Amino acid sequence: QDAEKKIIGVSIPSATHGFMGGLNWHAQDSIERLGETYPQLEFVLSTAGDAASQVSDIEDMMATRNIDALVVLPFESEPLTAPVAAVKDAGKFVTVVDRGLSQDGIEDLYVAGDNTAFGRVAGEYFSENLEPGSKVVVLRGIPTTLDNERVEAFQAALEGSEIEILDMEHGNWNRDDAFTVMQDFLSKYPEIDAVWAADDDMAIGVLEAISAAGRSEEMWVIGGAGMKQIVERIMNNDPQLPVNVTYPPALISSAIEMTALNFVSNAPMAGRYIIGSQLITPENAEQFYYPDSPF
Amino acid sequence: MKPDLHTLGPLIALIALIVLGALLNSAFLAPANITNVLARSAFIGMIAVGMTFVITAGGLDLSVGSMAAFLAGIAIIAMNAALPGLGENWGTILIGMGVAILGGIAAGFLNGALITKARIEPFIVTLGTMGIFRSLVTWLADGGTLSLDYGLRTLYRPVYYGGIGWVTWPIIAFALTAFAGEWIMRHSRFGRHVEAIGSNDRVARYSAIDVGRVRLLTYMLLGLLVGLSTVLYVPRLGSASGSTGVLWELEAIAAVIIGGTALKGGRGRVWGTVVGVLILSLIDNILNLADLVSPYLNGAIQGVIIVLAVVLQREKRTADER
């Protein structure tokens, strides 16, 4: 009925772990907000559990919802490249979030965090704050390309610092898994000076395992992505959690907002926006504290 | 093909879903949407047809999702490896297809042999191989994604997206598999023996049926169909990773049971399985059509519909058998 009505499709992975949960929350939050502000915009949100169903979601949006723009956080880069390219070829506006497609130049707008920086910033903090000869353990995420990028950057940043990585295991961005893995690391290594947990959900599990083993004094833990409970503890100068590295789930909000602006303002949006990973320290922690977010 | 309550029930559920979809959105019945839904049902669909045989013979296979991921992985590796020698042509792609199909048969043989020769419970064997296949593909991909060379993918793409008008190849392949499956179940000696084994394997053995061989064949048939569906899956996404095909096994088993095949074996309904697969894909499609309260509740709505779909087919036990 309303010819001016524009439909924006948003396709993101479902909330299978804390970070994605935060991202889901921010996506819904900004859709609600923008929907109220701009009545001429309509949003379609779908969440997918794997790459294939995400492709299906996008096909459905094209076939049945007749979207004008697509905001997509690809579950995986490779499989989503061709389907998103097809959306672009149909003349729609495409915003890609966080995980780049494997072909350049498809999307109009690219909003992303920086996985390399995420690993590097953490790694640099380790090499600057640990004595040479210190021993660390690493909890990795779910085996994925982005996990690889982070870990490689972390390792690269430690190079030459004579800090020894004792062990790495997958904690799958999951508290329980991280708890189990950390308990076993603690049994296995009598000396651990620091832990990189690569994600705050895992950091929670790791902290619990350490405190249960009564070794809280021995080591500190760096997580990542700025979960509110962790940020709160940094604000309170918790010695076990000196800093954190951001990878804000709110970047989806920026992406949706910019896409919306493309339709409601006269300024066409385009380009690449990389939101770098920053170090959260007790001094700046307040800026990164979102008490309402579930993450 | 005599319709009975077990196939009619899910059929009614399917029709109800179609009506619901059409009411929610006029685009639902558009050819493009129908093509989409049918084509994407093809993977699980072909696997579920194979699963119907395995379950009818009293078996189970939890490894099919991981197996699909693994087969897609090795097919991609094979094609990428053959590319420099053979070049960007159908020969290379045929090698990939061959690897997927032969690999599928071999994987099915592995499952079947462990179950029939080493006599281990199917649940345990396939839980084990599920972990093994999934690990292997993650390891092959080094934790990331295995991608098919871009040129090859462009060449290969029409195998998923092309076809005869609206009827794309996956739909054709699914339909052929379903017809062949139904025919084999109803009209072939193999199908008859599969049902007999699932119904009572001692009786089958006493009737000179080689129970082990028939069981093994059901797993190999399933492996073959997993391989075939991989052949269609690879051009769709052009990649494989540790998260490919996650939970396909549950979907395939659910489709089989929704379709009226008993989990304890003995009674195979291939048409029912096809209907079950369509029901499951339609639920997803309809959830995307409608704007729901919260996407977090998708899973709940899905769960409710699955249960409702089966309520329609539940055995109407006569009062005698209360």
Next chain:
Amino acid sequence: MKPDLHTLGPLIALIALIVLGALLNSAFLAPANITNVLARSAFIGMIAVGMTFVITAGGLDLSVGSMAAFLAGIAIIAMNAALPGLGENWGTILIGMGVAILGGIAAGFLNGALITKARIEPFIVTLGTMGIFRSLVTWLADGGTLSLDYGLRTLYRPVYYGGIGWVTWPIIAFALTAFAGEWIMRHSRFGRHVEAIGSNDRVARYSAIDVGRVRLLTYMLLGLLVGLSTVLYVPRLGSASGSTGVLWELEAIAAVIIGGTALKGGRGRVWGTVVGVLILSLIDNILNLADLVSPYLNGAIQGVIIVLAVVLQREKRTADER
């Protein structure tokens, strides 16, 4: 408790694993590690004991992992809600425990009633409720994590970490559950009825056993045990989310079958289940303690060990039964 091949087999596998672990790493037999492994096994362990009854009666429950997540979620919400009124004390925590336990019984009742009253296949019912519970907890947590108030957590924490010396409460609870389960299966009327129903439900019905009621009770018992294990789970990390308890159902079912209970019902072995649970936790523990080729291959090694553990118990058919 007469030992037979079905319980001896997994026991040998367990001992082999312990020897392997001790050889690989001297820390393996340290009390701290043993406490860790046993305490972690408790959740799946208690659930698996309940699952033994469900499977023995010829049923199945795929929803337990999601149910645990859901129960943990509502227990946390209840405690946080009661906090302002009641304050930071055991009263509040008891409310949370009550919610988890009663919620578990209610959830088990839901599954059981759909299966016995609406007569839907257990696989389908619990696949449906699995989706429903998982969705609900994600929705309650708004996609994120539900966290217990910090003060309450500190109070509640000893329920997981405390105990009598090395023997923490989860270990005690698991041991008591196992003893009670074994006792019920072997020495109570209920256990006898459960085995009879799984063996042949028609014979059970002709023996004046209320088959529906007993089946329903197995699901409620399982729900209760899921609730109890939630009571122990919540103090560990003080949180619940959509990713809590993922795949617990498969682990619990695998433990039951590794332990020698037949998937088709009729033969329940609670001790076997306990051994199965320990085997599964030990595999994880050993994989973490040992330095392996690639962590990507953990799943593969796990798969191989699970299959091997069961090879030991496979049924030796006598020549008479050919």
Next chain:
Amino acid sequence: MTVLALHGVSKSFGPIEVLHDVDLALDPGQVHALIGENGAGKSTIMKILGGFLDPTEGQILLDGKPVRFSSGPEAEAQGIVVIHQEFNLAADLSVAANVFLGREPGGLRLDHKAMRRDTAALLARLDTRISPDTLIRDLSVPDRQMVEIAKALSRNARVLIMDEPSAVLTHREVGTLYDQIDRLRADGVAILYCSHRLDEVAHLADRITVLRDGRVVRQAMRGEMTEDDMAAAMVGRELQDFYPPKGRPSPDPALDLQGLSVPGRVHDVSLTLHRGEVLGIAGLVGSGRTELAEGIVGLRSATGEIRVNGQKVAIRNLRDAFDSGLAYLTEDRKEAGLLLDKGLTQNLTLADLPRFGLWRLDQRAETEALAHATQEFDIRAPDPAMIAGKLSGGNQQKLLLAKTMLPDPQIIIIDEPTRGIDVGTKQQIYAFIRRLADEGRSLIVISSEMAEVIGLADRVLVMREGRIAGEVTGKDMTEDKIVRLAMGVSGEAA
């Protein structure tokens, strides 16, 4: 010229030897009957001949040459076909599919038409009305047995081994079975026939082998042994007064039915069972006797009024029936009677567990109950720890009887009490039934063995098509009268 023979065969299950040095020869065109008490080893011999078991010692001779069959199908390939005592049919498959299982005609595509046609022809030969498309699970027990026989007939056997084929059949079907046996004999088939019905052994057998405790005790040719001789040889003593004397029921009604109907099966049945009475119910297969019994005890939903000792009772399920003092012994031993994969104690006490403890089951008391039952019902179990499925057929029936009697019911409905029971034990069971009645209990005995109903019951009701077709008492209790009522033929005997 002997086709198939056993020479010095012994068989042990574990440490227990159940056959000792057995010699047996089957000749073409002869019916060889194998008789013996329950557990004597008849089925074991048949399984050895059919290739389903290996002898521990001794030889199987086929056409005079020693053979070893590695499986039943291998023996069948040599023309040796067995009808097992246990049903050997796949319940989810149709009749036609079962008859042709493992040797389906047709090329790539099964020849459904031929299978259906040939099955229909076989069934017509057996004079039954079973449709080839019916699923086995929907057939009654006797009908299943007819399918078994049809299946065996379709095999073109040189040697046909039948393990109690008539045990679950009724009068009419037994007649067609005899006709088929005569035809096969004329065709030169060698037949080994096992039965507890001595009249039919006398009628059919060209040669008789008597087995006792796993040993051949006597062999004889047709006419050399009377039924009494057979019974004496089997049991090792003379049997006198096969049926106990009739009783003197009191006039008090124990069970009173008014207009009982089971939808679609039983219509408007009214009857009175007196205290101390044994009431026989006769009828053809499918006349609804079982349904009536199951309707009374709450296993099927029924309408109508039931009074026990004059008190109106509501029986919604078997538990209610138990509480009113009723008990029912099912005719379907394998599927509804016993848990074949469970131990004897577990089976014995299953329906009456509260007796053995409110919370903890007293396993010692259970073991004692088994010992007691073993004695009282003469259950011959080589090993008290064995599973019920390994008992011989007749001993399973005795275990089932013991299980039914355990709760000490006042009104007992027994459906086919002596299926597969040997003469000696039959006599014991009859005496037992009569003793129960004399003690003031009341019994309904459903039986397809006419002689049994007549010999045992004080009064006989005949059912036809779900209704009571009539009642016979006293001197009127003759086979002829009952058959006429059952078939609905009016008038006097021709």
